[in-house]
Amino acid sequence: MAGRNLTYKTLDKHCAKGIVEPGEAIDLVVDQTMIHDVTGAAAVASARELLQQMGKDRIRAPETVILISDHYVYTKDPVSQRNHEILAEFAGEQGIKHAFLVQPGYGGDRDKVGPSYVGVCHQLMPELGYVLPGRTMFGADSHTCTAGGLGMLAIGVGSTAAGVSLATNKALFEVPKVMEIRFNGKLPDHIMGKDLILLVLQQLTREGGNGYIAEFTGDALTDLSMDGRLTLNNMSTEGNFVTSIMTPDSTVLPELQRRAKFGFRPVYADSDATYHQEVVFDVSSLDSLVAMPHSPDNVKPAKDIVTKIDRVYVGSCTGGKREDFYRFAEKVNGKRVQTEVFIVPATKGVEHYIRTEKIGGRTLFEILRDSGALESTNGELAPAGCNACLGGPKDTPGYLSKPMNVVSTTNRNFEGRMGAKEGQIYLASPLVAAATALTGYVTDPREVK
């Protein structure tokens, strides 16, 4: 038999049949399920409906379920707040202890979210040791694929599939084909995980992944940090990949051992692994890339774009992690920003990092403050969470209340995605975001020393 790739070896271990084949439907064993506040209410309803049909009161394994408040948190909207309560009630009823929820009656208030609230699911999970190689996860969110950066087969699904897997640890799953996407060459210093996935989207388009799981490989990836790997995998959904995955190595494994909330055993592709399609990029001379309005695959080099920018938004599961703020702060250190800036840490852990991590004896927070990057948020960081990455209720921090040109480190630039329908959103790495904030125009980071 031909060598097995990482994807199929992981799937083989998670179905009774043992050896999976593309196109067949399997009953997949789902090791863990994640739901959040805006997809969770319906997932909980589906789980309850299924339990009733099965004549049961309790889900199969409450210790494998993770409940997270993150999407609509800092809003007075009562329906949004009710969704958090539905998750809390479900946690109590089923004895789910992995619950990272706002405290009851917090009223949308930043200071009252409570100690259990952490922030964005796709950053919270790796940070707290829930993303582990060799395991499978269903998440009721399209960016669940983020976890592939650490070798987990993590699949974004809707509320029904999430409700079923959280109740039974099973899924009905059609085995996709596998595409190897190889990045060769030495990774240049100005290139981040974001640039790599924008390259994939530019070359393969937003439909290029239809029917495929992407396996990211190549020597350039050994230089990519843990955060960079998460970013690269985060936007594979923008290319319609079912999900994406890459091999965990010494950059991430010791740290994952330390954090792990569950037992895990990494899976590795056979040395003669085969794929249905192979795509190879040499990234050694890659330019910083930007996705122009209104599609993540409308990608051009930053140096070829001349557009005045009103706002720079740094945040989300895509661009609101530790490395994202470190590189942004490093770039603006000792300079003044020329645009409005929103600094939005994904989690409280990232927020703590910004306040404590230092460059040249000064914290990232101090560097950002002195550059003027916190002026549009009253000298403070925006509160940790998804916030305006997806627009949300109109009182969400960073919500685009009027048409503006925005460079954002987030993942989607559809019309109206961050609020105002006429807003023009340019997706880029934190380094491009920093260079742009300093000049007021979309700027290649190499142009600002």
Next chain:
Amino acid sequence: MALYTSQIAVYPANVNTDDVVEAEFMKLSAKDPEGLRQLGLKCLERKPTIEGVPFMKKSATKTDYGIIIAGPNFGCGSSREQAPYALAESGVYVIVAPSFAPIFWRNTFESGIHLKLRTSENDLTSRLKTGQTGTFDYDENKILVGGFSIALLPLSNLDKTLEREEGLLNYAEKHFSF
């Protein structure tokens, strides 16, 4: 239902789930009757057809267009299951496009709602106009519109199973016992 006839609405490529249900209304749960009703009213609210025709008439509670003919990659973006529910609730019975985004496709079949998705070999949008009458022949898996009879592509075995079972919950009840 063997034959379903309605006016068609023609939509461009890459209609995303933010277009179908704007993020602000993602707070609504389709499993809650009042939430579902509101989702139906919000469906494609700021996304008119390819010709700029609103999806729903002012103050109407249902659309006149039970059939959507769309360009490639319908339903891309966010995994929100509110999107297929909103379309079904607003009165859409079938969507025909050359391709659909994978999560939207799976959500529709898994949810067990009466919305049908079918793929066509080619993009039909350039030769059709919103307001024309179309007939979806469920049994023959074809659509009759604008003088054309267009064969639709067959569903996979998994999709047929989910359509027959009327959703993943019924399948899970039989197969995922514990």
